[in-house]
Each structure stands twice: as C-alpha cells, then as structure tokens.
Amino acid sequence: MSGRATFRTLDKDLGRITHAEVAQMHAFRPVWRLGLSVLCLVGGLLLIMALSDAAPAMLTVGAGLIVAGWLGIAIGSNDVANSLGPAVGAGAIGLLPGLILVALAGLAGSVLAGDEVTDRLARGVVELAPLSGAAEIPMVMLAALIAAATWITLATGIGLPVSTSHSIVGGIAGAGAAALGLQAVAWGTLGMIASVWVVTPIVAGVLAGGLLMLLRLKVLEAEDRGRAALRWLPALVAAMGGLFAAYVMLLLRLPSLALPVAAAAAAASYANTRRNVLEELAQHPRKPGVKRLLRPALLTSVVIMGFAHGANDVGNIAGPLSVILRGRVIEGQIGLVPTLVLIGAGLSIAAGTLFFGRRLVNMVGSGITRLNTGRAFCVSLATAVTVLTASGFGLPVSTTHVAVGGIFGVGFAREWLDRRRDRRPEALPAEETRRRILIRRSHVVTIMAAWLVTLPITGLLGALTSVLVLWVAAP
Template sequence: MPHKTDGAGFHTLHKDLDRLSHAEIAQMHAFRPVWRLGLTVLGVVGALMLVLALSGASPGLLAVGSGLVVAAWLGMAIGANDVANSLGPAVGAGAIRLVPGLALVAVAGIAGAVLAGDAVSERLAGGIVRLAPLAGGTRASMAMLAALVGAASWITLATGIGLPVSTSHSIVGGITGAGAVTLGIGGVDWAMVAMIASVWVATPVLAGGIAAGVLVLLRTRVVEAADRGAAALRWLPPMVALMCGLFVAYVVLLLAGTTSFIALEIAAAAAAAVAGFMVTRRRVLRELAEHPRKPSIKRLLRPALLAGVVMLGFAHGANDVGNIAGPLSVILQGRIATSAGLVPALVLAAGGLAIATGTLFFGRRLVNMVGSGITKLNTGRAFCVTLATAVTVLGASHLGLPVSTTHVAVGGVFGVGFAREWLDRRRNRQAQDMPAEETQRRVLVRRSHVMTITLAWLVTLPITATLGALTCALVLWSTGV
C-alpha cells in the first residue's frame, strides 16, 4: 500500500488480479478432496434413489434421506471452498495463526447461519417458486431434492473441468428448473429470479465502491501522512472501534429480535467499540515503540484485519447457509416442527455446522496456498477488500438475497485498483507517463476478469436450471408422485 514513485505502481491492479487468478487455481487444486467426496455422494444418492424407488418405499423417505446426504456435502463444499476469502489475507499478514483462524471463521460462520441466515433461507425456500399450493406435500420435497442434486452435479462437474462456479448461483438455478417442472412455468417468480441475477452484477460494483473509499481514507490519512505513527494513532483505533461497535449492535439486534432492548444494544455496542479501540491503540503503540521511524502498515492493520475476518465469516455463514437450509427446510416440512415458509433454527444450525465442518477439515490446505507470499494481497488492500466484502454480503443477507462471496471480493479488488490509480493521478502522475502496451494489458486483464464473472453466472443459471428440471422430472416419474 505505500506510495511508489516509479512505474511499478501502474502494475498494481494487474498484479492483484493475477494473484486472484493464482488463488482460484490454488482453490481448484485444494478442493480436489471435496470434489472426490462429491462424486461419491452423487453415486450414493443415485443408488439410494434407485433402490428406494424399486422397493416402493415412501417418496418422503427418499427425499429426506437423499436430501440430507446432498445438503451435508454441499455445506462442506461451501466451507472448504470459501474459507480462503475470509481467512487467507489474515493468515498471510500474520494477524492470526492458521488453526485458531479456522476455528474463529467456523464459529463466526455458525453464528451467522443461526442468527442471520433465515432471510436468505426463506427466500430460497419459498421466494423463487410459489410452493404454497404444495406446502408440506411430497411434490414440493421432490422439487427441492432435485434442485439440490442439480446444483451438486454442476458444482462437481465444473470443479472437475476447472471452472469456478458459485453455489448460490447453482442453487437458484436448480430451484428455478425444478419448480418449473413441478408447478409449470407460471409457478416460478421470474421477476424475483431477474432481481437476484441483477444483484449478482450490482454487488461486486457496490463492494468496489466501498473498498475504494476505505483505501482512499487509509492512504490519504495514514499511509501518506507526514507523521505516519501519529496519523495511525489518530485514525486506526476509532476505525476499528466503529467496526466492532456497529457489528456487535447488529448481532445484538438479531439476538433480541426487537428494538425494545435498545439499552442492551447500546451497552453491548459501546463495550465492543471500547475493546476494539483499546486493542488497536495498544497494537499501534507497540509498533511505534519498536519502529518509531517507519512503522509497518502491515503490522498496524492486523487488529482491523482480524475484525474484518470475523465480520466476513459471519456474513458468509448468514448468506451461504441458505443454499442448504432453504431447500432442506422444504424437504423436512411435516417431519419437524415448522410452519410453511419458515426455516427453523435447527435446520440453520445444521447448515452452519456443515459449513464449519468443511472449513475445519478441508480449509487448511487452501488457506495455506492463498495466504502464502505467492497469492496474498498487500495487507492494506486485503483489509479494504475484506471489509467491503463483509459489508456487502451482510447487506445482501439482511435483504434475503443470495450472492457469491468470491465475485463480491473480485469487485473489491477492482475498486482498490481503480482507487490507487485515481490517487496516483492526483499526485500529478499523468496518463501519458504510462506505456501504451501497459494500458492495453490492463484493459485486457480487466476485460478478462469481468468476462469471467459474467460468464460464471450466465452459464450457471441455465445449466443448473436444466439439470434441476431433468432431475425433478426423473424423480417424479420414478416415484409416481
């Protein structure tokens, strides 16, 4: 994040995007054990469906048994695949060690799933397909089972061929296709599907704006200050205090479920803000005592980055648990105490536990790769991206909108890159100073990543809708429901 006076600064966005590409490649390799497990799960589910169908067993039993198996694997896949978004930068910056970091992200993810996962889960359970006429019926369960199987099949296939895709996108597509077969084209809320798809485009842009704003603040007020130490002491503790206070206020509001406990919310937020302020101030003072002439931004930002990790882990659990809990709650309706359209806390907790299991058992290798010197972002830029991603995903979760955490993070990387260029221009670095070939390369890099993001959701939605529809038609035909 420090300012550079030579032409190397022009390569920053290219390097960050290149590192993101390396992270995606590392992700694909680290995900192989989960991918092999996915192949096994799909084989087991296929055999189970065949045996139960031939034996004349209850279709409801078929849906519950198969649904639980597929949902459990999807949860572990989510936990293993996305943990690097939360933890990789913090481990690479030395803000936290790997094992405690995995445990922290796992706990934060469970908390997010239980406390804030209901909005997205309910949207997926009943907001895309109008299941009210089938509430509690076997056909509704079969539709959601088909959606889970269709999404799991595409994720497994895409991983096998090296194409990174989003679980959220896959589930939305699977539910859309299965719902169209079960209830007809009119049974799908196409306006809702279109809105969710538009949010997939808008959230990376929003994250980019937030990340850019945070970076401009840090660089102009701290990094480039005449006295960096004094500026860090003035700006960083209040910033972390604000982050901690607002986040805890949000969590307490979720716990209370009402604004009538305003005194408790204020007290908890104030306590969190004071704790964040004191911890950050002590960290800054220690750094200034050890390196009074040139304090390290990397070490100064460790407390802020750690707070961002907790927020992003919570946001990830809140948003991605819906991919499991939404369909599973429909499958389990009538077999557990729940009302139509509502997702019980037990299902949310189980989904959060599945994600946490994937994080703990399969996340170690991926975080090591992403947190290494090859793929990690600069600590300051990583903090900006982490905070922007957490805020954006939390906002989407509150509105009940499933989004891709990875795509949101890519938007944050773009925002940081563009903000650095704008700051460079403010320092009288003229555009003509940049070689023409560098300008062309940056255009190509950006276009490549934009096309990758766009292609991912454009392709995933119709493919998973088709797989969900075919699976649903096959299940309904084989069981005679």
C-alpha cells in the same frame, strides 16, 4: 520511483486473484472427489426407490441430507480463504486459531442471521402452495439440491469457478417449473436476485475504494505515519467493532442492549488497537510497518467476514432442506425454517472450514497469491458489509464475485490517487498495455459468464432431475 514499480496495481491484484482461483481448484480436489461419491450414493438411493417399495419420503430425506451436507462442506472449504487468507498471510492470526475463529463466526452468522436468505430460497423463488400436503414438495427441493451439486462438481472438474448461490437459485427455479409449470416461478423475485448479483460487486467496489482512499490520505501518506495511525486506526476498528456488536444485539432481538454492548465493544476495540499501535511505534518509531499496524483491523474484518459468509451462504443449504424436512403447509407457510436446520447447515459449513480449509488458506495466504495487507483489509471489510446487507434483505449473493468487485474498486481508487498526485508511470510497451487490459476484461467476462451460464444450466438440470425424481417416486 520507477514507472514499472508504481504502475497500476489493479492488474497485479487481479493476477493474484487468478492464482488464488487456481489454488482453490487444486485444494478443492478432495472435496470434489467426495462430491462425486455423494452423487453416486444419491443415484443409488433413487434406484432403490424405483426398484423397491421403500417409502419415498424416507429416501428423499436421506438423499437430501447427504447432498446438503456435501454442499455445506464444499462451501466451507472453498470460501474460507476469502476471509482468512489475508489475515494469516499478514500474521494477524495463526492458521489453526483462524480456522476455528472463522468456523465459529460462520456458525454464529448462520444461526443468528441466516433465516432471511433461507426463507427467500425456501418460499420466494417458486410458489409451492399448489402442492400443499403432497409428497412432491420435498422432491422438488431434492431435485434442486442435486442439480446444484451436479453443476458444482462438473464445473470444478473442468476448472470453471461457479457460485453455489447462483447454482441453487437456478436449480430451485428449474425444478419448480418442471413440477408446476413456468407460472409457478416468481420471475420478479428471480429478476431482483439477478440484478443484485450485478449491483453488489459495484457497491463493494465503491466501499473498498473509499476505504482505501481514507487509509492512504489519512494514514499511509501522512507526514507522521505513526501519529496518524494512532489517531485513525483505533477509531476505525472501534467503529467496526461497535457497529457489528450493535448489529448482533439487534439480531438477538435485544434492542435495549444494543447501545451499551456497542459502546463496550467499541471501547475494548479502541484500547486493544491503540495498545498494538503503540507497541509497533515503540519498536519501529521511524517507519512503522503497514502490515503490523493493520493487524487488529484485519482480525476484526475476519470475524465480520466469517459471520457474513455464514449468514448468506447457509440459505443455500437450509432453504431447500427446510422444505424437504417439513414439506407441507404449516400455518399457511411452506418450509418454515427451524433453528435446528440452520444449526445443522452451519455446522456442515464449519466442518468444511475446519477439515478442508487448511490447505487452501496456506495456498492463498502465501506471498504469491496474497493481496497487499492494506488492500486486503479494504476488500474484506467492503465485502463483509455488502454481503451482510444483502443477507438482511434475504438476497443470496456470491461472496467471491463481491470480493472481486472490491478488488476493482481498490485498484481504480489507487489509480485515481496516483493521477491526482501527478504520479504517472512511464509508458509501457503496447503489448504489455494490451495484456493488462485483457486481464481486466477477462475477469469481467468470467463473472458475466458465471451469471449467464450457471442459471440456465442449473435450471435445466433442476428440471430434468425433478422429472426424474417424480417419475421414480410415482406409484
């Protein structure tokens, strides 16, 4: 095998991710135009508030619902490719059934596991108690939503991929600081969230790399790939299905059912995967295809990834919205999270997935931008586990940045395995080596720029919007 064929795949995968990001920008254009319309509509409502005697509370709720609805559509349409693109590209599921499956999984994750992140954003970033009972409470969160929506719209327009989670955290901190002073911002919580943004891509990289090594050592490079696949893949998918089923039962507060339901899910996953592997071996006994062997595992990861995405990203909408809709102290707590808010936010994300996700998945699921099936499975599962863990602690994270961490982990793991087997590639020209190094650095710089730029910009936008909204609403 030539050196150029075996040379490190990390740069190739990062290049595909770059193409996927470009595809996201083009596919996101209809939602971007909708975002501009939303901002104009909200600006009109604020103008009406300033020029008339209309009740500020009603206009605040109306504007909050409009901006939150658009943010949900943007999240659902832009992030669906993270979970569905590889599975559609591998033929594990059709596009329309996949969109429906991801939308339902995301809605389930929003309702069952979205309350922790939602509560953190509603009450953990800024201390709103000094405004207890005042009309300013919902306006602070409206300002945060407008700031996040404005930055996402502007950044998308200039081709800069940014995170909704980062944007909403910055918007809340800036709006709260403008209304209550810097002392109202929970700087310790803000620092913890920012540190998690750094740690989670590393965790995902370790998990994805470890999973890739397991697959390669035990299945893909085994002397008898068919027998190895029959031994390991059903067990792996069974473990995934069983653990996820137990997790859902615990979320439903049904601990007594966790073990039996997990056992049933594991048994069903094992039987289904074993049947699919046997069918593949019957058709291709000498060289079973990796893509076809991994279809059941990819499909399982689609469900878990969609659930994780809903669990974490719903808080970006439901957190501020819960404060807007219930902007007063209730039993000593501000912005309690009603289930209806989680359902509404989850439905907006699902709507974005169903109505605007098709074009993006087609682009990202194509042969140009799609990752290798095995690597895509490792990245998807590692991303889902990392995001679900963060959601359990109520910490908003960027799904895309976590996935890029998984890409790095998979690339480094493959390089380590190749060096271990002394499969060193031929030396490349100095210009090509330098170009590949620059590709890696550019992705690190992109992620770091998103962390360093989004938070202060949305904080400033949140502060300015908060001052504007409070001034407009002043009697």
